[in-house]
Amino acid sequence: MAEGAFIIVRIVIYAAAIFWFLSYIGVNLEGALVGGAIGGVVIGFAVQSVVSNLLSGIMVSGGGFIKPGDAVLVYSWLFGQTITGRVEDVKVLHTRIRNALGQTFLIPNTALLGSSIYTSLGVGKNLSFTFSVVLPADIPADKLIERARNELDSIYGYGKGFTADIYLTSKTGNSNTYSVVMKFSDI
Numbered sequence: 001m002a003e004g005a006f007i008i009v010r011i012v013i014y015a016a017a018i019f020w021f022l023s024y025i026g027v028n029l030e031g032a033l034v035g036g037a038i039g040g041v042v043i044g045f046a047v048q049s050v051v052s053n054l055l056s057g058i059m060v061s062g063g064g065f066i067k068p069g070d071a072v073l074v075y076s077w078l079f080g081q082t083i084t085g086r087v088e089d090v091k092v093l094h095t096r097i098r099n100a101l102g103q104t105f106l107i108p109n110t111a112l113l114g115s116s117i118y119t120s121l122g123v124g125k126n127l128s129f130t131f132s133v134v135l136p137a138d139i140p141a142d143k144l145i146e147r148a149r150n151e152l153d154s155i156y157g158y159g160k161g162f163t164a165d166i167y168l169t170s171k172t173g174n175s176n177t178y179s180v181v182m183k184f185s186d187i
Contacts, residue, residue: 049110052110053092053093053108053109056112056113057091057093057094058092060095061092066095067090068087068088068090069086071085071086071127072087073129074097074112074117076111078111079105083107084099085097085098085100085105086098088104092109093108094106094107094109095112126183128181128182130182131182132169132178132180134177135175135176135178136174137172137173139176141171145166145168148164148180149164164181164182165180165181165183166178166179166181
């Protein structure tokens with residue numbers, strides 16, 4: 001991040017030196033500034049997405065909210081699917097995530113910061129994901145929780161690095177809300 005600030009300071013110093021030199025040799029700076037402004041607008045439109053990605057990359061890598069090795073869940077309307085995996089690399093322009101099937105996703109940092117829902121699943125071998133389920137109130141809570149645990153046990157098998165805790169968190173007149181906390185050791 002200090003490198004980026006150093007580059008900006010150098011550009012400002014060089015620009016000041018160039019303007020001083022041009023005024024010293026008698027060049028009309030008004031015309032040069034108008035032409036430079038028009039050229040700057042054209043160049044600005046041309047490099048807008050690159051600069052946006054660079055600034056987002058500085059914020060992602062410098063902010064430290066995503067680090068290589070983190071287990072994450074990322075959803076965005078841009079991707080059309082939820083991406084669950086481990087962060088392999090955080091670069092200036094993109095973040096690379098590998099899912100459990102070995103597929104690699106390169107997510108632009110602008111999409112990661114601007115139009116995504118990011119959920120950290122934990123660190124190391126202690127990963128968890130929490131979600132809510134709303135069901136009609138006529139389904140008995142104890143039967144539902146017992147059935148869900150039996151189904152999860154038959155599919156994933158407790159003791160194989162996966163557990164789930166199911167809680168009745170809210171009861172209204174016509175619906176019950178359950179919180180499910182899935183805990184697993186690896187993606």
